[in-house]
Amino acid sequence: MKTTAATLFYGVPSGCSFGSIVALEWLGQPYRLSRIEMPEMVTGDAYRRINPVAETPSLLTDGGQVISESFAILNHIGARDIDKGIGFAQGTAQFDRLNQILGFLNTTFFNAFAPLWHVLEHGSDDNEAAVLREYGRAKVLRAHALLEAMLGDQPWLLGEHKTVADAYFAGIARWTKYHDVIDRRDYPNLQRLYDKLQADPAVVFAHAIEQQQRAVSAGGFLGEIGMEQAMGWLPQAA
Structure with missing residues (x-):
């Protein structure tokens, strides 16, 4: 099912998904965030529908596909707009x-x-x-x-x-x-x-998001949504 914007499921406290938040800010395209508490939520049956490995981050793309593992997510983000220079074309x-x-x-x-x-x-x-x-x-x-x-x-x-x-x-x-x-x-x-x-605004933003403080986006952040809402966009829920 196609969504209106990508949704990143990020883990707290201090998950490695922090880097994916920063990368999404640098990309500047519309995205949402969904907060996953560790270890409680990440190991629950509901989140395992998103990522059977029970790890964060996971990315629900605007096309309705789920990508897991930071390596894959970061490459996906970088490839969304090669002109931004945060990723590169395959084969180069x-x-x-x-x-x-x-x-x-x-x-x-x-x-x-x-x-x-x-x-x-x-x-x-x-x-x-x-x-x-x-x-x-x-x-x-x-x-x-x-x-x-x-x-x-x-x-x-x-x-x-x-x-x-x-x-x-x-x-x-x-x-x-x-x-x-x-x-x-x-x-x-x-x-x-x-x-x-x-000192980078995207990193400052990611820290504020994790700490649930006022976060000022310089990118395309559309807000946070609950995991249940995001799950309505999963392919198996279509």
Whole structure:
């Protein structure tokens, strides 16, 4: 069923779907948001109709199709208007480079935090927690060192212009505040990029949305809707 605008199901608190909100703001086309509380709503039967894996983000396109996984959603957003420069046409060198960076962020950088999240969210005995924290710390240190070298003195992850990769980085990089294992100031290139993103209106907007504060959109935000309303546009509900 065709909808009037895309709807992004974003997870709180501090989900990686933050990057998809930023990317939608940069795109500037009409979209809505639907808030998914984690872990309560995201693991419920209702949300599993949207995403059987029970993870956020998920994107219900204006054509009524559901896309899951940040990697796929960000590429979809970038492809909606190539002239915006936040994504690239498939088959180009820039598209390959973007996928390379997104792949790194989606695997090495994102997954580096997994042991630390396990300790924080599920609890462990003291010995297991200590092992997981040290393992996670080593992974986070390595991921930051590698990305620091990739970025170098470039303004953005892919060079002179911001892309959906920078949006994704903005959502994941903030996770260091939950896990006191590194000081981002030890990675001056990444700290520079992070600070620049924090001042971006789209990032400011995404923070306000998550915190349910007054959010001023510079893009095409049409407002928030409940999950039940959005589900009425799902293909199986047509």
